[in-house]
Amino acid sequence: MDYPGNLFVVAAPSGAGKSSLVKALLELDSLVHPSISHTTRAPRGQEKHGREYFFASESEFDAMVEGNAFVEWALVHGNRYGTSKKAIEERIAQGSDVILEIDFQGALQIKKAFANAVLVFILPPSWDELRSRLERRGEDSPEVIERRLKNAAVEMEQVHKFDFVIINELFERALFDLKAVVHAQRLKYAAQRRARADTFESLNIT
């Protein structure tokens, strides 16, 4: 019998550090695969099409929405972002673990489509630190930073809908917590599979 992989979803206000944490996790854990989203946002700095995102025009994105190509999509900070079915379904069906780094609206849509998905919310240690991380990153204009901070207040109200909350103050500590979530889910899933196999064996079902 084949078993699907685990689906992890990491959401956070912009600048809380989710991309940095997910990147570090992927470097340490070769069993987790990232999903590359589509976005109508323009590429920043060194970003490459097909690496950070698939950059799409508004009409290309519209066509994907109409073609039902997304598992979830949302308008975030004035641009559209979406997870294509192609990006995750095949991988999960093959038994691989997949991690999505998306906003809270997308995370809640994913939970509806995949009840077993594990939702993780990353919080910054303070508002001041969130602002300085966005400023230090140096990728966004002051207007964009203000908009992202304003949206962060709305996003943080959703924290109670998530399975786990990690405060990203000390990076290594937050990474340890994220690894622990992944590990715990794998152990839980393995135990469920074993229990199911035992039940099938006792009922003589192959």
Ligand SMILES: Nc1ncnc2c1ncn2[C@@H]1O[C@H](COP(=O)(O)OP(=O)(O)OP(=O)(O)O)[C@@H](O)[C@H]1O
């Ligand atoms: N624990 C930490 N301490 C200090 N700086 C951090 C920490 N974690 C991340 N950073 C820095 O904060 C900035 C924002 O991090 P990152 O880009 O990972 O955020 P994000 O949540 O993915 O944002 P976005 O949603 O806009 O992509 C980066 O410059 C990153 O290096």
Ligand SMILES: Nc1nc2c(ncn2[C@@H]2O[C@H](COP(=O)(O)O)[C@@H](O)[C@H]2O)c(=O)[nH]1
């Ligand atoms: N609902 C979705 N949100 C997504 C997806 N991919 C990224 N995002 C979120 O957008 C913001 C902004 O990202 P940035 O790269 O422009 O800084 C951030 O919260 C991302 O997590 C997606 O496929 N669906």
